[in-house]
Amino acid sequence: MNEIIIYGSYYGTTKKYAEELSSKTGIKACSYKDIKDINAYKTIIYLGGLYAGGVEGMKKTLKDLTDISNKKIIIATVGLADPNDKGNIDQIKSKMRSQISPDIYEKAEIFHLRGGIDYSKLSFLHKTMMNMVYKKALSVPEEEKTAEIRAMIETYNKQVDFVDLNSLDPIINSL
């Protein structure tokens, strides 16, 4: 009742993590689109897919939080790039800082999970975006290619699934 798992997911990988976390913890999971009163919860676990560095739905959902003094906040990102690469984590975190207030950022425990992509299922807009990013990525000199750029090039136009449900364990341990 006092705890909630909220997810922002276009193509289901983040939802899959959220549902697994829900079944392992007994905490209800729902899309950020269905959240009515975020302040009603004491423990908030937000999982969001990464889209051009942004965490899907996070800004919109967490901006409604008022008093966070007695709250536990966990945020987990789900992206294609390697979540064990320090440069990638730094980049994700720096973008996250611009999407949530400094007090929420400081209070939140942050985790990074790996998702997947199936180009045949992408919307026209997302396909177009990825095509532009891919072309740009190819022009980056080899020694300057980050984990994110490499992951992008390696998976372009393919179907890949890096979802590892065991990577939820640190989040479960924190709860």
Ligand SMILES: Cc1cc2nc3c(=O)[nH]c(=O)nc-3n(C[C@H](O)[C@H](O)[C@H](O)COP(=O)(O)O)c2cc1C
């Ligand atoms: C348009 C677009 C932009 C993306 N941007 C990023 C990104 O900035 N960083 C990243 O690691 N993955 C990025 N991805 C990959 C998604 O984060 C990955 O596919 C994730 O598993 C999607 O979650 P979902 O299935 O819950 O929607 C992008 C994918 C698309 C289609």
